Amino acid sequence: MYNYLEYGGSDQPNVPEHDQEKYEQFMARIEAGEKIEPDDWMPEDYRQGLVKLISMHGISEIMGALPEKEWTPKAPTMKRKLGIMAKVQDEMGHGQLLLRVAEDLLKPYGKNRENIMEDLLSGDLKFHNVFHMPTKTWADAGMVGWLVDGAAIISQTNMLDASYGPYQRALQRICQEEVFHAQHGEAIIMALAEGTEYQREILQESLNRWWPALLMFFGPSSADTTGTSKQDTMIKYRIRKSSNEELRQAFLDKYLPRVFSLGLTVPDETVHYDEEQEKWVYEQPDWNEFKQIIKNKGPRSKERLRLREVAYENNRWVREALSPEAIGQ
Amino acid sequence: MTKVTSAQEAMNDDVYLKALTDLLYQLADDDFLISFRGSEWLGLAPHIEEDVAFSSITQNTMGHALMYYRLLEDLSEGEADALAHERDPSSRRNAVYFEKKNGEGEYLTEPYYDWALAVVRNFLYESFKKVKLEALTKSSYTPLANIAGKVLMEQPYHLSHWKIWFKQLNNSTDEAKTKLQSRLEEAWQQFGDVLELGEYATELEHFDIISGEDDLKERFIQEVESTVKDIRDISFGKAFGSGREGDHTPDLDQALNTLAEVYRSDEKAVW
Numbered sequence: 001m002y003n004y005l006e007y008g009g010s011d012q013p014n015v016p017e018h019d020q021e022k023y024e025q026f027m028a029r030i031e032a033g034e035k036i037e038p039d040d041w042m043p044e045d046y047r048q049g050l051v052k053l054i055s056m057h058g059i060s061e062i063m064g065a066l067p068e069k070e071w072t073p074k075a076p077t078m079k080r081k082l083g084i085m086a087k088v089q090d091e092m093g094h095g096q097l098l099l100r101v102a103e104d105l106l107k108p109y110g111k112n113r114e115n116i117m118e119d120l121l122s123g124d125l126k127f128h129n130v131f132h133m134p135t136k137t138w139a140d141a142g143m144v145g146w147l148v149d150g151a152a153i154i155s156q157t158n159m160l161d162a163s164y165g166p167y168q169r170a171l172q173r174i175c176q177e178e179v180f181h182a183q184h185g186e187a188i189i190m191a192l193a194e195g196t197e198y199q200r201e202i203l204q205e206s207l208n209r210w211w212p213a214l215l216m217f218f219g220p221s222s223a224d225t226t227g228t229s230k231q232d233t234m235i236k237y238r239i240r241k242s243s244n245e246e247l248r249q250a251f252l253d254k255y256l257p258r259v260f261s262l263g264l265t266v267p268d269e270t271v272h273y274d275e276e277q278e279k280w281v282y283e284q285p286d287w288n289e290f291k292q293i294i295k296n297k298g299p300r301s302k303e304r305l306r307l308r309e310v311a312y313e314n315n316r317w318v319r320e321a322l323s324p325e326a327i328g329q
Numbered sequence: 330m331t332k333v334t335s336a337q338e339a340m341n342d343d344v345y346l347k348a349l350t351d352l353l354y355q356l357a358d359d360d361f362l363i364s365f366r367g368s369e370w371l372g373l374a375p376h377i378e379e380d381v382a383f384s385s386i387t388q389n390t391m392g393h394a395l396m397y398y399r400l401l402e403d404l405s406e407g408e409a410d411a412l413a414h415e416r417d418p419s420s421r422r423n424a425v426y427f428e429k430k431n432g433e434g435e436y437l438t439e440p441y442y443d444w445a446l447a448v449v450r451n452f453l454y455e456s457f458k459k460v461k462l463e464a465l466t467k468s469s470y471t472p473l474a475n476i477a478g479k480v481l482m483e484q485p486y487h488l489s490h491w492k493i494w495f496k497q498l499n500n501s502t503d504e505a506k507t508k509l510q511s512r513l514e515e516a517w518q519q520f521g522d523v524l525e526l527g528e529y530a531t532e533l534e535h536f537d538i539i540s541g542e543d544d545l546k547e548r549f550i551q552e553v554e555s556t557v558k559d560i561r562d563i564s565f566g567k568a569f570g571s572g573r574e575g576d577h578t579p580d581l582d583q584a585l586n587t588l589a590e591v592y593r594s595d596e597k598a599v600w
Contacts (some may be wrong), residue, residue: 064597065372073368075598076591077410078395081368082388088371089384096377098411110517138591138600189600198595296481303438315375321498321505322375 030238038104041210046237048163049230050205051105052241058098060128065091066304067131071141080188084141087184094174121309122254123296130213132298139192139199139206145185147210147255153178154251163238174238193262208267212285218248220287252280294307332469336403348529349470350404352538353421355399355527355573356461358423361413362581363454364391365588366427369436375444386451386487394486396476403472406409414592416584418577424523425569426516427454428581445508446492449516453553455488457523460548461539469537470508495556513557524549527573 020039024057031034036042065088072088073200075081099113106112119125130148135141162168192203217229221244234240242250256273259266271282292298296305332338341345367387374380398409406412421428427477430449444474462484465477499506524546526533536539570576591600 041465062372062377069372070497071591072371073365073436073587074590076414076594077597078391078398078413080600081588082395084390084392085368085371085384085388089381089388090386092372092377092380099377130546138594188600195600196598197594241494264394306442307438311373311442314441315504317445318375318498321501326501326505327497 002073004312030163033161034139035165035168036163038107045233047108048238048263049233049237051102052230053115053234054098054102054105054167055119055125056127058095058102059116059125060131061091061095061098063120063127063304063308065095066307067133067135067300068141068144070135071138074138075141083184083187087181088179090181094170094175094177097170097174098167101170104166114294117308117312121305121312126294129298130292130295131209131218132212132293132296132301133210134190134300136209137202137206138188139202140210142185142192142203143190143206143210145181146189147185147207147214148217149178149185149252150179150255150273151214153182154254155247158242158247159240160298161238162240172241179311189262193264198212204264206262211266211268214251214288215248215282215285216287216293218251219244220290221245252282286290332471333469334591335355335401336405336472337405337434339358339470340600344532345538346368346404348420348532348536349436349473349538350401350406351527352530352533353397353401353404353473354420354422354455357401357412357426358421358572359395359458360390360394360397362423362427362584363422363451363452364388366429367391368430369431369440370402370442370447373436373440373442381521382490383447389483389487393476393480398482399591400472400476401504410592413587419575419583421572421577421585423541423572423573424520424525425567425572425576425578425581426450426523428578428584429519429574430580430583434577442509444511445498445505448498449509449512452488452491452495452522452556453516453520453569455484455491456552457545457549460545460552464540464545466547467537468539473538477532481577488506517563517566522571522576525571527571532580 022107072084077082090166268283292326364387398412402409433441450557462477468474569578
């Protein structure tokens with residue numbers, strides 16, 4: 001699960017002058033629907049944009065495993081334990097697929113996965129806003145699968161025809177698996193919605209809590225909101241098709257009717273579909289809070305990063321023992 | 330011994346039933362506890378590829394536990410989920426070594442889990458599991474023999490995974506070797522009940538439900554010998570008693586409190 005989210009990294013390599021002729025050939029190729037492969041020539045801002053997008057996507061898959069993992073050992077039945085374990089495993093697998101794509105792109109900079117992990121821990125590489133949020137009950141395990149992955153499907157489907165071949169192919173597989181995840185989440189939600197009073201209570205409480213984060217999921221409508229947005233560049237380079245707001249509207253279109261049909265409400269009394277404008281009208285989430293969250297100042301940012309850090313440091317001896325020098329001893 | 334082909338038939342002989350039931354609890358609880366410990370590791374393994382592989386093994390293993398709980402369900406012991414989530418510690422039949430925590434800390438905070446423990450424990454676990462499964466393919470209780478055959482289609486890959494880890498780390502840095510050795514020594518002090526068949530050991534052998542403890546132990550030693558050279562000189566201790574007879578540690582309480590937290594939060598709920 002994930003979404004493309006614009007942020008400023010701290011170490012941006014300088015963008016060299018384009019070779020104009022190569023640039024034009026490149027644009028002609030992507031405009032003709034051709035896919036760019038790792039060894040092909042590409043403009044520096046294309047490479048950098050992809051590095052940021054895919055590193056963030058990959059690391060968000062891995063950080064995204066953590067909120068649900070909180071409920072994996074606690075899942076209430078054997079079947080749910082097996083289901084959520086497989087689901088979280090898929091997310092780790094997506095992380096692996098994507099980090100390999102990012103590693104190829106990082107080669108000219110002499111960087112690798114180790115650097116990506118270190119950038120995450122140092123705060124240079126951000127992860128998606130939804131994964132900074134706390135989980136409190138089993139309903140959250142369902143909510144993440146149902147609506148967070150539901151949102152991820154919408155934002156990733158938007159890039160299924162991305163101009164960069166390795167990313168586009170990884171997304172094909174990821175999206176197929178995400179559909180299962182959304183069904184897994186929906187199954188948990190349905191059991192709660194049809195369940196006891198307690199189950200319905202934790203379900204509604206969970207939705208109330210996740211609502212602002214779900215609206216934030218697709219990022220701000222424009223750079224005016226948060227001061228930075230690379231959506232236009234990504235559209236120009238045929239990485240993505242729709243804007244953040246178009247994606248959010250597609251999400252609301254798909255899921256709000258389902259939310260209401262389960263007898264659930266969202267914590268926004270103004271939310272409604274405007275027939276004239278043909279779009280959902282909703283109360284904006286607090287975009288200042290969003291800015292804080294993606295700076296690793298969200299409710300659970302520190303704790304989740306700390307888990308990764310402990311795992312990373314604590315297993316250093318294993319990585320050293322597997323290194324070529326050690327094996328060759 | 331003639332074959333017993335169904336739960337109904339097994340339930341006709343009280344002694345047979347008791348012995349079989351006890352063994353099934355041992356098998357189910359071993360797989361369940363080791364896979365619960367595996368589920369706590371999820372997301373924290375030394376690298377992403379391992380996380381994915383380890384989780385596959387854990388899922389398979391929990392699936393095996395579920396198959397055994399279902400055999401118990403067929404024997405009117407109760408629903409599989411109730412057997413997994415409701416039973417109190419003293420009725421659990423897993424070996425004590427498998428309930429042991431993954432290391433210091435908890436999976437939610439400061440999980441200083443020890444990969445050397447994971448490698449040693451899972452390697453020894455899968456080695457013995459393979460031996461047991463092979464013996465179970467000849468079990469007089471055919472529903473169990475059938476399951477053993479099915480599990481053996483995937484379980485050797487689990488063993489091979491952990492054997493590779495063990496060998497690689499044991500042929501690497503001094504730090505890795507030391508960590509493995511110290512976890513091995515710890516294992517030997519606690520491994521005694523793993524090799525036992527509990528209260529009905531004699532009946533289990535007599536009814537050909539599984540081969541006897543001595544035979545299983547010898548086959549286990551043969552299985553492990555190529556990897557752990559001095560295994561024949563080891564005396565297996567029972568530092569925390571015998572889980573086969575209901576002795577357990579506070580680590581099991583932690584496991585049960587965690588794995589049943591949601592299950593217990595609403596007794597009437599269907600999840």
